[in-house]
Amino acid sequence: MKTxxxxxxxMLRSSRSLAVWIxxxxxxxxxxxxxxxxxxxxxxxxxxxxxxxxVVVNLDSPVGGFSxxxxxxxxxxxxxxxxxxxxxxxADAASARDAVDRQEAGVAVIIxxxxxxxxxxxxxxxxxxxxxxxxxxxxxxxxxxxxxxIVDGFAGSKVAREVVYAQLTQHGLTxxxxxxxxxxxxxxxxxxxxxxxxxxxxxxxxxxxxxxPAEAESADLVSNVIGMIMAGMLxxxxxxxxxxxxxxxxxxxxxxxxxxxFTTPTPTSxxxxxxxxxxxxxxxxxxxxxxxxxxxxxxxNWGQPVPIVLVAASMIVLSAAFGLFITSLLKNTxxxxxxYGGVLTMMGMVGMIGIFTAQAPGATRGAFEAVSxxxxxxxxxxxxxxxxxxxxxxxxxxxxxxxxxxxxxxxTAGLLRFRKRFA
Amino acid sequence: xxxxxIQVQDLHxxxxxxxxxxxxxxxxxxxxxxxLLGPNGAGKSTTISILSCLLHPTxxxxxxxxxxxxxxxxxxxxxxxxxxxxxALYEDLSARENLDFWGKMYGMRGAALKQRVDQVxxxxxxxxxxxxxxxxxxxxxxRRLNIGIALLHRPQVIIMDEPTVGIDPQTRRNxxxxxxxxxxxxxTVLYTTHYMEEAQELSDQIAIMDQGKIIAHGxxxxxxxxxxxxxxxxxxxxxxxxxxxxxWQTTExxxxxxxxxxxGEEATExxxxxxxxxxxxxxxxxxxxxxxxxxxxxxxxxxxQEPNLEAVxxxxxxxxxRDA
Numbered sequence: 001m002k003t004x005x006x007x008x009x010x011m012l013r014s015s016r017s018l019a020v021w022i023x024x025x026x027x028x029x030x031x032x033x034x035x036x037x038x039x040x041x042x043x044x045x046x047x048x049x050x051x052x053x054x055v056v057v058n059l060d061s062p063v064g065g066f067s068x069x070x071x072x073x074x075x076x077x078x079x080x081x082x083x084x085x086x087x088x089x090x091a092d093a094a095s096a097r098d099a100v101d102r103q104e105a106g107v108a109v110i111i112x113x114x115x116x117x118x119x120x121x122x123x124x125x126x127x128x129x130x131x132x133x134x135x136x137x138x139x140x141x142x143x144x145x146x147x148x149x150i151v152d153g154f155a156g157s158k159v160a161r162e163v164v165y166a167q168l169t170q171h172g173l174t175x176x177x178x179x180x181x182x183x184x185x186x187x188x189x190x191x192x193x194x195x196x197x198x199x200x201x202x203x204x205x206x207x208x209x210x211x212x213p214a215e216a217e218s219a220d221l222v223s224n225v226i227g228m229i230m231a232g233m234l235x236x237x238x239x240x241x242x243x244x245x246x247x248x249x250x251x252x253x254x255x256x257x258x259x260x261x262f263t264t265p266t267p268t269s270x271x272x273x274x275x276x277x278x279x280x281x282x283x284x285x286x287x288x289x290x291x292x293x294x295x296x297x298x299x300x301n302w303g304q305p306v307p308i309v310l311v312a313a314s315m316i317v318l319s320a321a322f323g324l325f326i327t328s329l330l331k332n333t334x335x336x337x338x339x340y341g342g343v344l345t346m347m348g349m350v351g352m353i354g355i356f357t358a359q360a361p362g363a364t365r366g367a368f369e370a371v372s373x374x375x376x377x378x379x380x381x382x383x384x385x386x387x388x389x390x391x392x393x394x395x396x397x398x399x400x401x402x403x404x405x406x407x408x409x410x411x412t413a414g415l416l417r418f419r420k421r422f423a
Numbered sequence: 424x425x426x427x428x429i430q431v432q433d434l435h436x437x438x439x440x441x442x443x444x445x446x447x448x449x450x451x452x453x454x455x456x457x458x459l460l461g462p463n464g465a466g467k468s469t470t471i472s473i474l475s476c477l478l479h480p481t482x483x484x485x486x487x488x489x490x491x492x493x494x495x496x497x498x499x500x501x502x503x504x505x506x507x508x509x510x511a512l513y514e515d516l517s518a519r520e521n522l523d524f525w526g527k528m529y530g531m532r533g534a535a536l537k538q539r540v541d542q543v544x545x546x547x548x549x550x551x552x553x554x555x556x557x558x559x560x561x562x563x564x565x566r567r568l569n570i571g572i573a574l575l576h577r578p579q580v581i582i583m584d585e586p587t588v589g590i591d592p593q594t595r596r597n598x599x600x601x602x603x604x605x606x607x608x609x610x611t612v613l614y615t616t617h618y619m620e621e622a623q624e625l626s627d628q629i630a631i632m633d634q635g636k637i638i639a640h641g642x643x644x645x646x647x648x649x650x651x652x653x654x655x656x657x658x659x660x661x662x663x664x665x666x667x668x669x670x671w672q673t674t675e676x677x678x679x680x681x682x683x684x685x686x687g688e689e690a691t692e693x694x695x696x697x698x699x700x701x702x703x704x705x706x707x708x709x710x711x712x713x714x715x716x717x718x719x720x721x722x723x724x725x726x727x728q729e730p731n732l733e734a735v736x737x738x739x740x741x742x743x744x745r746d747a
Contacts, residue, residue, distance in 0.1 A: 002528060013515050016515050260507055260525075263477060263503070265529065
């Protein structure tokens, strides 16, 4: 019971330590966030575009039930465009231009009166007018692209009809027959152009197939990189927390509270056990928060649940044991500053070498990975890398066993040293 | 029935080459205030640490309420409350949280613990600040809480290791009054100090320690008798004492002559302060002035004290307690 009382007291004190919150949780997330944004991570990889207000004036008149102007106007009002275009109609060109001038709209699309007629009659010409706010680029550019795709379709159908009509009359077909055939072909071209425009606006292009390299198709590169970095940050700071938590023993020794504890009928083993439980509690909280936060904030895929739990538990045990051992070598907290600032930082960096050389050629990468395994942090990083790559319990079993073996060695050595010290 | 709260038997403690405690023995009767008086480095804190089971003696043993510090340390710890010299509190916890925690370390739980914490908070005058973080307390408040923790489990013996070092006179007065009150409530108090006045005011029994040994032991009156009717005379000279000290050592009625240093300075014969133990100051003082005049030394101030513990220490060691 006293062990739990000591553990509760230590955790309560830790929870009131600003350093624990800053270095245990905030800094690792902040560091990963910096890398996340540096690598261009933005959730779905896109960005929000401001909605462009569009004023459409359709002055066109249908010819034989067909209205090119209406098709063009409807193309701007598709549902797929509503997130970027806010289309309203105006009665005449002047009021549309006036809306742009007053910055009530970003662009005005003025469909001329003879657009359909121009498509029908070889000698006639008509031009769609775009009147835009000169300070805007993206919105008017999108409108221009849509309008161009539709107008090009109409122009194409007109060219097709004229070519077909000329060819047929040259080959002796009667004028009426040639006109009917050419008109039918022109209508088909117009419909095709209209359909193509709608598909393009919906993000579907049946003419172009965009493919990524085969390796990149299997995983999101940004997510992978951030996942590895977050694993490194997690290991780096968890080992700091383990050591700092154990250092509280030295702090209590210097504050006199440890000696006072030993004047109470409390066994040394209960004091040390309580300290270790508090360390485990702090580390568990830190790891859970960092795992969940990184998954939610940065979309890190840590792997399958069971391997995650096993690697996390092994890392916690190892970092707590290593913290106890390294702190047992210190005489006082002043030495702790050097050890934690220098030695642990250096070991943490060595442990993360495998992350920073993940894209290196095979032999080089292998050498760096071997170096990283010289420090306990390297084994923890290796565990996370393996399960992030989809590894299961069987894949990380050796790594887990090594971590637990190292933990046993460090824990025994640290405990013996502290028991001797407090005897 | 054994009415001895503490029995120390030929206790030795060695740290490498340093013999911190050299075969001390004493007994403290239940209900007494017993003071260990001595200068810094005399071995008082080492003795206290052994009695608190923080240190193992190199040899010898001590019994607290009949329990050996060697064989039954847990029973000893349960019987004692220790007030360390330095404040030993968790500053990031509140006063109540500190008392709760330490109470649990003494095996107290639940309603009994809560009730006792309330009582102790009242006793040390911190009931209205019980939820405040200790870090924001004044030095005096911390001292009171430091003592309160030792009282939580109603110990039979309370051990106080120089609890008044480095504190203001008002807090010191409060602590001395608290010690007397605890003793009135039946607690045995083992008190260490290097302030003669505290030992004199508080103690039923005093053991004077120097260089790891008890050089005198008894009541205040018994100890003072060691120097008999001798007066202590403190003189300040206008020149270094070495010019006259030889003369005074052979002056009739002078028992001991010691060069003294002003407070905070090392005593040497080059300084102008001298302390003497004399049989009768009325008779001896004119002789001292005469000798001084003969060698061209002028006495600039004279202070005469009745026999006290300071004189005893001076008599036994040749050094003043404050300079030892």
